Amino acid sequence: MKLISSQRKLSTAINTVQKAVSSKSTLPLLKGILIQAVDDKIQLVGNDLELGIESYIDGQVIEEGSIVIDSKLFGDIIRKLPDSSVVIEVDSDNMIHIKCESSDFKIKGHCSDEYPKLPDLDEDRFYEIPEDLFKNMIKQTVFAISQDETKPILMGELLEIENNNISLIAIDGYRLAIRSGQIINNIGDIKVIIPGKALNEINRILSGDEGKNIKVAFTDKHALFLIDETKIITRLLEGEFINYKQLLPKEYNLRVKVPTKTLLNCIERTSLLAKEGKNNLVKFSIRDDIMIATSNSEIGNVQEEIFITLEGEDLDIAFNSRYLIEGLKVIESEEIYIEFTTNVSPCIVKPEDGIKYIYLLLPVRISSSR
Amino acid sequence: MKLISSQRKLSTAINTVQKAVSSKSTLPLLKGILIQAVDDKIQLVGNDLELGIESYIDGQVIEEGSIVIDSKLFGDIIRKLPDSSVVIEVDSDNMIHIKCESSDFKIKGHCSDEYPKLPDLDEDRFYEIPEDLFKNMIKQTVFAISQDETKPILMGELLEIENNNISLIAIDGYRLAIRSGQIINNIGDIKVIIPGKALNEINRILSGDEGKNIKVAFTDKHALFLIDETKIITRLLEGEFINYKQLLPKEYNLRVKVPTKTLLNCIERTSLLAKEGKNNLVKFSIRDDIMIATSNSEIGNVQEEIFITLEGEDLDIAFNSRYLIEGLKVIESEEIYIEFTTNVSPCIVKPEDGIKYIYLLLPVRISSSR
Known part of the structure; x- marks a missing residue:
């Protein structure tokens, strides 16, 4: 693998995907970021098996390939490099060479074969939601999610789409927060439960700019959020949410x-x-x-x-x-x-x-x- | 005691004197701030027996007196009050009434009789040092102070005044930092060792503005730093500093x-x-x-x-x-x-x-x- 991109773009993408990297994982691969250079596209991926974040960045793919690199060290190195172009090259021993101006790093990488794949979601069938609305919906409800691990279903929020209406609902047994708004297109009424962790990360990634939309797609087990060049894939929580309307x-x-x-x-x-x-x-x-x-x-x-x-x-x-x-x-x-x-x-x-x-x-x- | 001052002035003074209040003290009095209203002057004092900070604020003394109030709670209350005038009044049971617009707090105070007195220093004989110089002198040396409690003398800095020259010197066994400059008036050459904690607090209080001077006075055991309306009194460290010149x-x-x-x-x-x-x-x-x-x-x-x-x-x-x-x-x-x-x-x-x-x-x- 060999690619060239800019320090700034790499740094932004690392900050985004790092949110899905678990530094506490016992699997070294999951402490890493997957770098993929395929078809002239550069992709960074973080994945803790519950939440996966992919980010695409502009750059030049000189040789296709992929590698996994320790997330913290990679982030620290890229952030400290000057605002210039960065060459990342992997040799046959999985050693990753990172070169930028007068800096020359050689870091041991991990073969990407065992890196867990994110589920494929049909990106052609999606709901569209105004970005500023969705950011506000999360902000106004997410703090009311339960922190009680004995009630896993309440550690997520109910996302409900009905006609032109979208709602997020959080309950922790002492309070209940509901925020609703108008969806742009409804491809079918739906009720799913999104883990709080995913919503917090989505909130951090959302710019909240007016006039922009995010795309959302679901399978039985997963949700996909598409925000500009970033894809967030989260497992859904399984079970029945509390019938909040009767409360x-x-x-x-x-x-x-x-x-x-x-x-x-x-x-x-x-x-x-x-x-x-x-x-x-x-x-x-x-x-x-x-x-x-x-x-x-x-x-x-x-x-x-x-x-x-x-x-x-x-x-x-x-x-x-x-x-x-x-x-x-x-x-x-x-x-x-x-x-x-x-x-x-x-x-x-x-x-x-x-x-x-x-x-x-x-x-x-x-x-x-x- | 009864006094009136502004929320803003009280808040600033509390932030300053709180640096000398030890939240870990076993003596409840030392976890408090002393409020004194004497001769139309309002004074707040923090004192952990090593370092004492006094701050004078403008206001109106309606009844003279003094009281000690829990530092953290007092700071939290004053900071949260609106930007308005605050009445502080102590009744015969040492209950402190804090009133500001629609807020009315009643907090148990401690009698100030047992509060440790700060040493009296002769404020008429002082050295004058440019404020921006002294701030830089601390900033460029204080990080090289030893953190090793078995070498207490190196947990302070040597302050040396010789002719028109003032120097601060820090050594931790691995490095040595010396910063010198010109003093405005020398009332006698001197060598004293100032604890690092005091220097760090002085650094925080110093604005670093050009054209302003601070006043400094010494006894055998103490140093006094006079910065605007704030007095910082610290114990000196006793012992012989390393002969750094030979290094x-x-x-x-x-x-x-x-x-x-x-x-x-x-x-x-x-x-x-x-x-x-x-x-x-x-x-x-x-x-x-x-x-x-x-x-x-x-x-x-x-x-x-x-x-x-x-x-x-x-x-x-x-x-x-x-x-x-x-x-x-x-x-x-x-x-x-x-x-x-x-x-x-x-x-x-x-x-x-x-x-x-x-x-x-x-x-x-x-x-x-x-």
Whole structure:
């Protein structure tokens, strides 16, 4: 194999595919990046058997071939090279020569024969989704994925395509986040569960630029995301996702309208004392046009007042402040609605600006005497 | 005690004095910040018994007094408050009320009676040093301080004032860094040893602005640095510093002139393979107008060529690349001189731009067959 490309392009592609390389793998091959030079195309691949990322880069293929090179060392070398053209050549002993200006590296490679193949997906039948929408959908839901390995299905998100509507749904047992939007083309309604790890990596790769689309294709076991010159292939999680629709309250007894940033800042301050105890417990008293947030710990207590617009009855309710903070942080709308039923039933946070986002969270039960 | 100041001023002062607060202290008082409101002055103090930092801020003293408040919690609260005025009031039970707009915190304080006093230093007799010079002096030497707790004296730097000259000197047994400059006023030649921790904190507090001076005063046991509204008081290290002057070679057999950044980049790349082995060993072959840097490890090897101007004989020599990299990183001069005697004697790196800086480092002995 012999190829020439630029330091910059190689460096960008390595950064992308490295996300799918497991540095902890016991198989040396999986700690490597596959470099393939075939048909005048240069391709880098990372693959940890759950998630695979392929990236194509421009360059000149002088001799076809492929090799696997240690991912960390390869990345470190390329990143430190000057912004110039890089020659990568493999000799008959699998030694990889990397030359750039006055630098000359010789690194032991691994034969690529045993490198695991990524599944083939039919790239001609794909859904198209606006890139900025999909990035926002991930950002506004992915933090609500469960970290509990005993509930593997909740460590992914439900991706649901129905008519012109696409939704991502995450649940962890304490809160539920749903973000929906308009898909560009639907080639068939579908429900699949995408692992959280894949969504996090897709989010990092997505530029979020307006006007660009990503392409998505599925098999029974895999999903393919095509973003510019990068392909992300992930296994799907198998099993039945929670019937989330039945969790959504049909009505509410009171509704509060409040500026998002003001509320977020208040709760962040209140939670400084809540951290000391367990549950990050912050209590709210909702009365007429004011909401009072309080928190206590051994070292002291805090009270914050927030002006609100209230429709409905008064209410005392308590939340784990971390869950509330995480939800408020991803809402861009200047104001939000919070809909409550009772102080032991889930409440719903919605942006006021009409974006299709629902963040449902369970209150913490408190005895009325506390 | 009751005072009013601004969130911004309090926040800046807390960030400064927190550097001298030890979060690991077993004494709760030392995990706190002392707030003093006396004579219309508001002062914050952090003190870990080795290093003390005092900062004065503008504000209004309504009732004189003092209190100690948990440093981390106080910092977190003030940082999260809006950019507005903050009222701090202590009641008879040492409860501290912090009020700002709609926020109302009540935090348990500690009585300040037992808080350790910082030594009094005569602030009328001081040396004056340009702030940008002193910041550079620290930056160019402090990394060469020993981390070896069995040699406590080398965990500080010698500060030497002689005539109009001020120098900071750090030695760790493998390298020696000396940076000198012109002092503005000398009130008496002096040699003291300043702990590395204090120098690092001073460096962080110094703005490095041109045209400003800092004031420095000494007692037998302490040094005082006065930077704007901030006082840093550190214990001096006791003992005799190494007679560093006798370590400096009087002459050299060969001298190399080389672009600093080019050499640094080459060594950083070469060291990627050197890290794999021990000692970060990088070998240099100096021949006529070229220097070849090489490094080997199990996974491969690297060779870099650097164009140089050589006066004197050829030489093969090896260094711990980390030491060389750390020295080159703090030199601003576009070109440097490296002076060698033999491949087992110390070499000296000097900036070409005339700045009074000497970085001496020991080579690593290598057998000629390797």
